[in-house]
Amino acid sequence: MGTWTSEIVQQESKSVRDRIRAFREPRGFGVLLIVALCIPAALAIAGLLSDILAGTRYFGSNPVKEGEHFLGRWTLRLLVATLTITPLRHITGWNWLAKHRRTLGLFAFGYVTLHWIAYAFLDVQLDWGELKTDLLKRPYIFLGMTALALLVPLVVTSTKKMIRRLGGKRWNRLHKLVYIVTILGVIHYSMAVKQDLTYPLTYALVLAILYGWRLSRWSRKPAIGPSVA
Amino acid sequence: MLIRRAADIRPSEITSETLYWNRREWIAAAGAIGVAAMSPTSLSALGAARQQGPVARGTPYGLQPNDKPTPWEDVTNYNNFYEFGTGKDDPAQNAQEFTTRPWTVKVDGFVTKPADYQLEDFLKPHKLEDRIYRHRCVEAWSMVIPWRGFSLSEMLKRAEPTSQAKFVEFTTLLDPRRMPGQRSSVLDWPYIEGLRLDEAMHPLTLMVNGVYGRDLPNQNGAPLRLHVPWKYGFKSIKSIVRIRLVEKEPVNTWKVSQSSEYGFYANVNPEVDHPRWSQATERRIGEFLKRKTLMFNGYADQVASMYTGMDLRKNY
Numbered sequence A: 001m002g003t004w005t006s007e008i009v010q011q012e013s014k015s016v017r018d019r020i021r022a023f024r025e026p027r028g029f030g031v032l033l034i035v036a037l038c039i040p041a042a043l044a045i046a047g048l049l050s051d052i053l054a055g056t057r058y059f060g061s062n063p064v065k066e067g068e069h070f071l072g073r074w075t076l077r078l079l080v081a082t083l084t085i086t087p088l089r090h091i092t093g094w095n096w097l098a099k100h101r102r103t104l105g106l107f108a109f110g111y112v113t114l115h116w117i118a119y120a121f122l123d124v125q126l127d128w129g130e131l132k133t134d135l136l137k138r139p140y141i142f143l144g145m146t147a148l149a150l151l152v153p154l155v156v157t158s159t160k161k162m163i164r165r166l167g168g169k170r171w172n173r174l175h176k177l178v179y180i181v182t183i184l185g186v187i188h189y190s191m192a193v194k195q196d197l198t199y200p201l202t203y204a205l206v207l208a209i210l211y212g213w214r215l216s217r218w219s220r221k222p223a224i225g226p227s228v229a
Numbered sequence B: 001m002l003i004r005r006a007a008d009i010r011p012s013e014i015t016s017e018t019l020y021w022n023r024r025e026w027i028a029a030a031g032a033i034g035v036a037a038m039s040p041t042s043l044s045a046l047g048a049a050r051q052q053g054p055v056a057r058g059t060p061y062g063l064q065p066n067d068k069p070t071p072w073e074d075v076t077n078y079n080n081f082y083e084f085g086t087g088k089d090d091p092a093q094n095a096q097e098f099t100t101r102p103w104t105v106k107v108d109g110f111v112t113k114p115a116d117y118q119l120e121d122f123l124k125p126h127k128l129e130d131r132i133y134r135h136r137c138v139e140a141w142s143m144v145i146p147w148r149g150f151s152l153s154e155m156l157k158r159a160e161p162t163s164q165a166k167f168v169e170f171t172t173l174l175d176p177r178r179m180p181g182q183r184s185s186v187l188d189w190p191y192i193e194g195l196r197l198d199e200a201m202h203p204l205t206l207m208v209n210g211v212y213g214r215d216l217p218n219q220n221g222a223p224l225r226l227h228v229p230w231k232y233g234f235k236s237i238k239s240i241v242r243i244r245l246v247e248k249e250p251v252n253t254w255k256v257s258q259s260s261e262y263g264f265y266a267n268v269n270p271e272v273d274h275p276r277w278s279q280a281t282e283r284r285i286g287e288f289l290k291r292k293t294l295m296f297n298g299y300a301d302q303v304a305s306m307y308t309g310m311d312l313r314k315n316y
């Protein structure tokens, strides 16, 4: 930890760090996480139904677009969240976080599915010609679909049984796809926005930090703990 | 999306009218259960209830049988006005404090009567009319809006363009202190737009100073804006401070920023797609099912003749 910190600071902060490290998983955390991650989806579905059917404006004047964007942003947040688990574990020593990465990953897939449903059913309204043109002629849609498609094998192999069947090493290698999916997601985002790149670039920066952290670890020493993916 | 906690949402971002309390409760509930990173756009935009706004009055221009005026709340809360932020509800929030008096409008270039007008003097000679127009944004949404204003041609005739005048260039106020969006370089400020002289002289081309029979709200381009109903919305420049008659085609801001996506003409055309989306259909704000986009936004009979012989695919 922190080769840059001086001995003294390390000494002084030791008790704080120990206390952080000693923090155990709260009871029911897994369930709480699942419930919490359902909330944005529930609000999106309820808000969109109400806006479209009853003319409310929970999602503003253009609920279909706004809802579509809302779900896209949640997809990206969750993908990034899956990638922060490992650094967080190493910094805090909370190894119990590892098993919740699957929850985050599965929810990311859930949100991208809803994002796609909002796009195909509410936005394009199942105009097949348009869906096809979008996919073939509009690179940001192609990238989004590629990202979605790459998540499918990860979902399929997310069970304990599949991990055993593939073997830890192969499973780990396969699940590195998340890095690519998230990069595709950020590129898709930056192409989807009209002009203001502030948020996409913020995500790009966060990814650069997360990936940089991993690269520096890989290059320095072999991983400690069961997996660094 | 920058992660913003519910607690960071400024009170001013949430509309204060009691009618909208259910919305605030919704936000509070969302915050309380830890949905901390909800988008401010989606949450603070508008009240949940469809509120009764002012009634639209005026002469319909080019309206289709199923065209109804878009409610006041949508017209005044769903705006592209990057001078006040890039979010659709940013202008309604960030333009509140914007002062539009005093306001000068410079008319210059190839005219025999150049002048710096105080807004009142600029408006005085003209009889204001209420006209209900169709409005089509390049982003494939549309509205029907009861504007108040007068034909730009009447004002131009008074300035007396010389024979050298071929185009009209319009400029928006440049003042980053009053227009916070201009502190970011998202566009090349000040915003510039332009029309060919015949387009500017077309009786449909409207100088606007009001909507729904009221003075323009700041977020709609107060105190003076343009509306060119057969062109995509970005041609209809807001908060105008200068009208210049020029010889060469003006270089409009969106064309500067992305010339493959936004051209000078920007005539509504369902057959020429934006590179990232189709322009064949549009979503009317307040409706779910999409509508077919009409050539020249439904004003083809009045304006198509100005473009005969032009390749509209090249001159998008």
Ligand code: HEM
Binding pocket: A065, A068, A069, A070, A072, A073, A075, A076, A079, A112, A115, A116, A119, A141, A143, A144, A145, A146, A147, A148, A181, A185, A186, A188, A189, A192, A193, B001
């Ligand atoms: C991992 C995959 C994906 C991620 C992370 C993602 C994320 C996003 C984000 C963050 C936005 C912009 C939201 C905003 O402007 O605030 C967006 C917009 C959009 N996404 Fe995705 N998306 C993904 C996959 C897809 C897929 C599969 C499709 C459909 C085939 C799709 C279609 C769209 C569309 C149509 C927009 C809106 C563009 C516009 O309004 O002009 N996305 N997405």
